[in-house]
Amino acid sequence: MSAPASLPGGAPAIARLRQALAHPWVGGAVGIALLLAVWTAVTVTLDNSSFPTPAQVAASVVRDGWAFYSANLSASLGRAGQGYIWGNLVALAAAALVMLVPRIEEVVTQLGVISNCLPIIAVGPIIMAIFGGRASAIFLSALLVFFTTLVGALLGLKAASASALDLVRAYGGGRWAQIRKVRLMAALPALFTALQVAIPGALLGAIVGEYLGGIDQGIGVALNAAQRQIMPDRVWALSIIAGLISLAGYGLVALVGRLLTPWAKERRS
Incomplete structure (x- = not known):
């Protein structure tokens, strides 16, 4: 045949x-x-009643309605956004400081590794006991963002060509001038990649912080309540929607990165 x-x-x-x-x-x-x-x-x-079908999950979303999801999603996205901004700002400042003072690179990278290795479930209750539930959600979100952006920023800043750096140095420019005129442009592709990866981490940190308690609204709060009330269809719906939001944010940052760094298309491929 x-x-x-x-x-x-x-x-x-x-x-x-x-x-x-x-x-x-x-x-x-x-x-x-x-x-x-x-x-x-x-x-x-x-x-198994605890393993709902896609149709049951979709029916749960329709039954809960827009008011339920908009209130919880907006609260979580607000905290995740604040953590995302703070974590990225601290990471970028630390990477720039390393370029200005290369001797502290080992210390900064060790701090980044430690922050990445800390179990957020153990750190969250301590932060919540000191600052409150909302602060713990923002802090955990920033914590999961910091290491990713720090590594991407350092790799990108070091990707600048030696000839361009020598040219700036020949015209009397110092390390800060090299960062502004050469290193920052060379770092954009790697930086946008790090910002993409940080999106899911920021949302995860906020949800875990909300799940620990001390907050009235949020995806983590709704997940905790749905588990206690034995509503597996709502648990699945909230988890899937959180994943879709992370995916959408990841794609949006990727799109912005492609538009702003068209010269890095071949490198991404």
Whole structure:
């Protein structure tokens, strides 16, 4: 029996299929459809009330309504946004300070590693006991952002060409002039990549901080309440929506990075 590709029109059809799947959005749509199909098949097979089907999760979103989700999402996004800003600002300031005073690089990187290794579940209650629940959510969000942006900024700032740095030095420019005129531009591609990766971390830190308590509204608060009330469909819905928001933020920062750093397209590929 001959292979399907040897049939009349078989090879062009396969080529067209491969070309269609090469588009990122097509591959993503196919992946999501397969995921939903597997999810539905598993839930129907297990017949477990704590493992809702996609239809039950969607029905839960409709039942809870826009008022429920808008209040909780806006609260979490506000805290995640503040943590994202503070974490990035501190990381960028630390990276610039390393460029100005290279001797402190080891100390700064060690502090970054320590901040990344700290278990947020253990740190959160301490911050909440000292400053309150809202501050703990913002702090944990900034904590999960700091290390990622610090590493990306340091790698980007060091990516500047030696000839360009020598040129600035030849015209009398110091380390600060090198940062402004050369290193900052060279760091943008790596910096935008770090800012992308920091988006999910910022939202995760805010949700964990809310989950610990001391806050009235937020995704973490709603997740905690849904678990206590044994509402698995709402738990799944909140988790999926949080993931979709992180994905949307990741894509938005990636788009901004592509628009502002078109020269780095080949490097990203």
